[in-house]
Amino acid sequence: MDSTCLPTDDRVASTEQQQRDDEQAHLANPALSAMSETTDTHALHNLSSILSAPARHSTERSLGVVTRPVSSDLPTALRAYLSAHDIPPEIYDVQIPRFFRVHLPGRIVTLEELQRDVGTTAIAPVVWAPGFYSCPAHVRLVDSALYQAGTVLGMDASSSLAVHALSLTPADHVLDLCCAPGAKLVYLAQALHATQSVPFEGTVTGVDVSKDRLAICRSLLKKHKIVNARLFCADGTTFGALAPVWGVAVLNKRTPPLIRQADFSSPRVFHAPQTLRANRPCLGPMALYDKVLVDAECTHDGSVVHILKYREATTGQWRGVGKLWLDDQQLADLESLQRRLLCNGWRLLKPGGVLVYSTCSLSRRQNEAIVEWFLDEALDARPDPIDVPVGLPDACRVEIAGVQDAALRMDPLRSQTSGLFVARLRKIVPDGYVLSTKDF
Ligand SMILES: C[S@@+](CC[C@H](N)C(=O)[O-])C[C@H]1O[C@@H](n2cnc3c(N)ncnc32)[C@H](O)[C@@H]1O
Missing domain, CATH: 3.40.50.150 (Vaccinia Virus protein VP39)
Structure with missing residues (x-):
């Protein structure tokens, strides 16, 4: 088999993961399929447009477009996979915050400074991951000066x-x-x-x-x-x-x-x-x-944001997710x-x-x-x-x-x-x- 478990288009490129759509989440973004054989400039250019796009899941929730729990309408193949592997479908109902890490050696970046820079007071340190913070999923990090300076880096706290x-x-x-x-x-x-x-x-x-x-x-x-x-x-x-x-x-x-x-x-x-x-x-x-x-x-099934990228925000329809689930x-x-x-x-x-x-x-x-x-x-x-x-x-x-x-x-x-x-x-x-x- 191909050396990765994802379809070729989805494997093509991923991102710097600056937002909570962590590394695995980005693999499935159809926008990424255009990025073949990227130069560095192209990679970063495409990256910033991807990062500017709001995460579907959070938008959908905040607009209240689809109210039923995701776990109740999972595609059959995904449901069968989860059941065979003892993974609770409800993991896809969890609203995962956006996580990021702060790296600025030699100086402490205060919480107030972060909040001012990112433009929200809804930022909290992750107690078990020093240097990591969470904020609501809809918050854009790419506009923040600290992000642009490379001080704020998107990364799920679990990856730490x-x-x-x-x-x-x-x-x-x-x-x-x-x-x-x-x-x-x-x-x-x-x-x-x-x-x-x-x-x-x-x-x-x-x-x-x-x-x-x-x-x-x-x-x-x-x-x-x-x-x-x-x-x-x-x-x-x-x-x-x-x-x-x-x-x-x-x-x-x-x-x-x-x-x-x-x-x-x-x-x-x-x-x-x-x-x-x-x-x-x-x-x-x-x-x-x-x-x-x-x-x-791996099959990336734990990467909730990645899986939810296959679900249409407005209709709750799943597109292309069938490709993700592998036969025996x-x-x-x-x-x-x-x-x-x-x-x-x-x-x-x-x-x-x-x-x-x-x-x-x-x-x-x-x-x-x-x-x-x-x-x-x-x-x-x-x-x-x-x-x-x-x-x-x-x-x-x-x-x-x-x-x-x-x-x-x-x-x-x-x-x-x-x-x-x-x-x-x-x-x-x-x-x-x-x-x-x-x-x-
Ligand atoms: C889960 S991702 C790694 C994420 C990465 N550690 C990060 O933090 O951004 C798995 C990676 O394994 C790579 N991969 C798959 N088969 C491989 C192989 N045979 N040798 C080396 N890398 C492989 C994929 O291209 C993919 O980038």
């Missing part, structure tokens, strides 16, 4: 948990194996290197199979002047470029035998800032990644893709490192079942407790293989966010193993 679960430290080299359109990539890069006036240590390597969607990533990296992230257009199931670790190679110029045997591929870089071009990366176990995020392709074979292929992405992410993770697997599906088959399968297969994998943010509803906490909080499940009915599943795994360090430059 995939980054939070990695427990980043500033020197981490992070692999983001399904990175486009890039909300988490930008968040990762900024979390590692908040203050651009000081040199960075850690880096982010983003990989995605879709060139069009990577063009959005590249635009975002440029817009936010990110110097510690590079992009590859590659299949995440076989990608093999090591982390851009430099300096260590100077200590020992020999090509380490381990790597010669390991057959890591070296795909051509899609985008790299100057800072990540000058140094030839070294090879060896030191250049495996400290942290890996596998934000896998396609679902099996999708799950196989998820397993292969996870395996390859693991291959590129250092002993002692942390991998986070996430999807915006609420289907157990794409989440817990994938992780449990992997734990059976990989002898060096252990579920690892996530440091659950204070204030997160207890109902979101999930036990995996007897380890409490090894996963979180953001169900819109409980979290009032888009749906998200996130699991954390740690690669155990073999007895007597010392990861040092001696390895080279």
Whole structure:
């Protein structure tokens, strides 16, 4: 099957996700289908027109055009899918606010300042996601000066948990194996290197199979002047470029035998800032990644805004949603893709490192079942407790293989966010193993 589960038109491009229509929500916007092989300029131009469009769902609700609950008139195929996967249809009745994140190192942006800038007092901090705020869905962020300056970035608060679960430290080299359109990539890069006036240590390597969607990533990296992230257009199931670790190679110029045997591929870089071009990366176990995020392709059923884009505001008619729901074979292929992405992410993770697997599906088959399968297969994998943010509803906490909080499940009915599943795994360090430059 095609490497993504969405129809080609819908896969073509997504957005910077500046508004609450988070990354998955944008995938289905028909306006995006025009964006093939985008240049950066086109990508950002189209992006702003998309962002200016009000979310249908909220408009419909505020105008009172369709009053019956969405869950009562879901298309048959969608209803059947939800029932087969034990997902409550009522998730589509939840009015999810618009979420955004504020990034301005060195200065505190007060709530009053935000309210003034965005033009509404209806902004509230998200208690369990520092730096994230919510506001009513109809609020336009694109007109705000802070948004235009790149200080305000649209991102669903639930997505923050995939980054939070990695427990980043500033020197981490992070692999983001399904990175486009890039909300988490930008968040990762900024979390590692908040203050651009000081040199960075850690880096982010983003990989995605879709060139069009990577063009959005590249635009975002440029817009936010990110110097510690590079992009590859590659299949995440076989990608093999090591982390851009430099300096260590100077200590020992020999090509380490381990790597010669390991057959890591070296795909051509899609985008790299100057800072990540000058140094030839070294090879060896030191250049495996400290942290890996596998934000896998999925059915996107938890992304409420994305699904509701298929529903006509005025009539409540569903258009094109049938294309989204996969037959049994396609679902099996999708799950196989998820397993292969996870395996390859693991291959590129250092002993002692942390991998986070996430999807915006609420289907157990794409989440817990994938992780449990992997734990059976990989002898060096252990579920690892996530440091659950204070204030997160207890109902979101999930036990995996007897380890409490090894996963979180953001169900819109409980979290009032888009749906998200996130699991954390740690690669155990073999007895007597010392990861040092001696390895080279
Ligand atoms: C859920 S989206 C990722 C969202 C992204 N992490 C973000 O925060 O913006 C899944 C992505 O996986 C990509 N994808 C699908 N199959 C892939 C593969 N075999 N290798 C790499 N990326 C793949 C899709 O193109 C899509 O961009």
